[in-house]
Amino acid sequence: MDLTVDLFGTSFRNPVLLAAGTCGFGEELAAVAELDRLGGLVTKSVTLEPRAGNPAPRVAEFGAGMVNSVGLANPGASAVRRERLPWMRDHLEGLQVFVSVAGHTPEEFFEVVEILEDGPGFLGFELNLSCPNDARRGGLPFALDPEELARVVEGARDRTARPLLVKLAPNTPAWSPVVRAAEESGADGLTLVNTMPGLVLDPFSRGPLLGAGAGGMSGPALRAVGVHAVWSAARLTELPLVGVGGIARGSDAAQYLLAGASLVQIGTASFWDPRAAERVVKELGEFVAGQGVARVTELVGGARMPGSGEDGVRRKPDQNPKLEG
Ligand code: RRO
Numbered sequence: 001m002d003l004t005v006d007l008f009g010t011s012f013r014n015p016v017l018l019a020a021g022t023c024g025f026g027e028e029l030a031a032v033a034e035l036d037r038l039g040g041l042v043t044k045s046v047t048l049e050p051r052a053g054n055p056a057p058r059v060a061e062f063g064a065g066m067v068n069s070v071g072l073a074n075p076g077a078s079a080v081r082r083e084r085l086p087w088m089r090d091h092l093e094g095l096q097v098f099v100s101v102a103g104h105t106p107e108e109f110f111e112v113v114e115i116l117e118d119g120p121g122f123l124g125f126e127l128n129l130s131c132p133n134d135a136r137r138g139g140l141p142f143a144l145d146p147e148e149l150a151r152v153v154e155g156a157r158d159r160t161a162r163p164l165l166v167k168l169a170p171n172t173p174a175w176s177p178v179v180r181a182a183e184e185s186g187a188d189g190l191t192l193v194n195t196m197p198g199l200v201l202d203p204f205s206r207g208p209l210l211g212a213g214a215g216g217m218s219g220p221a222l223r224a225v226g227v228h229a230v231w232s233a234a235r236l237t238e239l240p241l242v243g244v245g246g247i248a249r250g251s252d253a254a255q256y257l258l259a260g261a262s263l264v265q266i267g268t269a270s271f272w273d274p275r276a277a278e279r280v281v282k283e284l285g286e287f288v289a290g291q292g293v294a295r296v297t298e299l300v301g302g303a304r305m306p307g308s309g310e311d312g313v314r315r316k317p318d319q320n321p322k323l324e325g
Contacts, residue, residue, distance in 0.1 A: 065219020124163030234260025250283025
């Protein structure tokens with residue numbers, strides 16, 4: 001049984017990556033997890049200048065998942081170029097690394113790409129156009145504005161020959177304009193989805209659980225949103241898709257692959273268990289073996305949807321295949 005995925009002119013050991021913002025640059029998890037069992041990772045988003053981030057608490061659990069408002073805490077592009085990229089080159093061999101890039105303006109994205117482009121230790125960029133906690137000045141996140149999204153992607157495309165992923169937001173009113181804008185401006189793949197804007201209040205203190213107030217919601221509740229986003233995008237583009245949101249088990253990852261994702265990312269589950277992503281790899285392998293297919297890639301896009309032709313039967317509720325969780 002083969003878990004490898006050939007994409008972007010290279011090979012991923014398996015389709016499971018760590019998601020941006022949940023693993024730093026790999027240093028802390030490398031001490032407690034066996035990262036060489038994973039397909040890769042996406043770094044914390046890197047901005048032009050260092051950022052201290054938002055006041056604590058920056059993460060808080062609630063019944064259905066987690067909210068965060070980290071506020072893009074990161075060392076800034078020059079320090080990442082000088083220290084983190086060489087560290088990743090020396091310690092993450094065999095992992096496919098994407099550097100996540102964020103900024104307030106298109107020009108900030110371009111400068112970060114320029115500073116990092118000739119550095120070691122990574123395969124490509126993931127443009128974070130969808131941070132819910134740090135919208136571009138005076139406006140929507142880039143991912144919710146197709147014209148602005150295209151400006152960032154085009155400019156980044158001009159500055160790098162590396163694979164370019166574009167990370168989209170879950171709360172887009174329509175998929176078609178943003179998917180087309182990303183594709184036409186030169187994206188090599190789409191990552192779906194970032195966290196969902198959310199607010200958790202303590203009804204007794206009447207204040208928010210997060211130091212910054214509102215934040216981004218993630219965890220199990222985001223999974224159905226993310227799988228739907230991947231499925232929707234797969235109807236609109238041939239670009240490779242990377243699914244993220246609420247994956248904690250192999251069967252969760254399988255849902256994303258069936259919806260059309262070629263790769264998946266694990267985020268919130270790593271906060272609960274630093275070895276969650278390794279477990280997802282193992283469970284996904286067991287799932288693939290149980291399905292009697294030789295390669296994990298055979299699952300991609302294999303969802304049997306009503307009207308899809310292969311199994312177009314809308315089942316009665318009691319005939320639905322049992323869904324875990
Ligand atoms: O740093 C954050 O607060 C953050 C970012 Br950049 C993002 O893209 N998504 C998120 O949930 N938090």
